[in-house]
Amino acid sequence: MADAEPAGKERKVILRTEGLTKHYGGVHALQDADFELLDGEHVAIVGDNGAGKSTFVRQITGVERPTAGRILFDGREMDFQNPVDAREAGIEAVFQNLALADDLDVPSNIFLGREETYFNLGPFSFLNEKKMFQRSQEALEKTGVKIPNLHNSIANMSGGQRQCVAISRAASFASKLILMDEPTAALGVQETTQVENIIRGLKKRGIPLILVSHNLRQVFNLVDKIWVFRRGRIAGMLEADKTDGNEVVSLITGVQSGVHENASYI
Ligand SMILES: Nc1ncnc2c1ncn2[C@@H]1O[C@H](COP(=O)(O)OP(=O)(O)OP(=O)(O)O)[C@@H](O)[C@H]1O
Numbered sequence: 309m310a311d312a313e314p315a316g317k318e319r320k321v322i323l324r325t326e327g328l329t330k331h332y333g334g335v336h337a338l339q340d341a342d343f344e345l346l347d348g349e350h351v352a353i354v355g356d357n358g359a360g361k362s363t364f365v366r367q368i369t370g371v372e373r374p375t376a377g378r379i380l381f382d383g384r385e386m387d388f389q390n391p392v393d394a395r396e397a398g399i400e401a402v403f404q405n406l407a408l409a410d411d412l413d414v415p416s417n418i419f420l421g422r423e424e425t426y427f428n429l430g431p432f433s434f435l436n437e438k439k440m441f442q443r444s445q446e447a448l449e450k451t452g453v454k455i456p457n458l459h460n461s462i463a464n465m466s467g468g469q470r471q472c473v474a475i476s477r478a479a480s481f482a483s484k485l486i487l488m489d490e491p492t493a494a495l496g497v498q499e500t501t502q503v504e505n506i507i508r509g510l511k512k513r514g515i516p517l518i519l520v521s522h523n524l525r526q527v528f529n530l531v532d533k534i535w536v537f538r539r540g541r542i543a544g545m546l547e548a549d550k551t552d553g554n555e556v557v558s559l560i561t562g563v564q565s566g567v568h569e570n571a572s573y574i
Pocket of ligand 1: 332355357358
């Protein structure tokens, strides 16, 4: 389970969705999702293939626009037109298919789309490469990531290193929320551990996280709450320290293997 919160600290709701719905033609990928995340909280979203987990993440991060429902973030209703809008609100995302530019080095990838410039002159802008290099080093240090040569192009890095760069980028810009959709699915054991350590660091820094994962061991190790999606709907929410794998699997499959006192069925 995630580290305990400081006692007596009242936490606000940072993200709430009400009736969030996404249809692709006749496919009801997400239906009436009422979800809530407290500030500083780390939660997982689990569910079978096609349960609607990634669809949910895409609506929150502005990759797509919902068919219906409301997204309330940091006290305001949001209508993200694209991921840039979500980023500007302080929301960053890490996906399994990384949006990294293979032919660029680490600083260029970390600052992709948000390059630091000395000054702009008409159509010309002058990049402040020294500042970008320094800030990239700081971002990687903050997440405990060691990349031997930041000037190497991303194409020459391992899957784990690439994922760490993507997470460092998200962690250094996310002021209010990070979403990660299967961040370790393609990684080996050591690389997975590194990513999990970065997630623990985010918890210590108080940055809330929504983690989509099929790996229940990882989920139980990292998060406070587990939200279960089933066939496009939220099937329930369980507190990680008051439940077990059997209960979670029952909710995922919809097959009740007993009475579960700890689940809040929705
Ligand atoms: N762009 C799309 N067009 C049509 N249908 C889609 C689209 N994206 C997702 N779907 C459908 O919506 C449903 C939910 O998909 P989603 O990818 O959100 O599930 P998931 O829980 O993330 O699954 P997985 O664990 O396999 O990634 C599935 O039936 C999927 O086929």
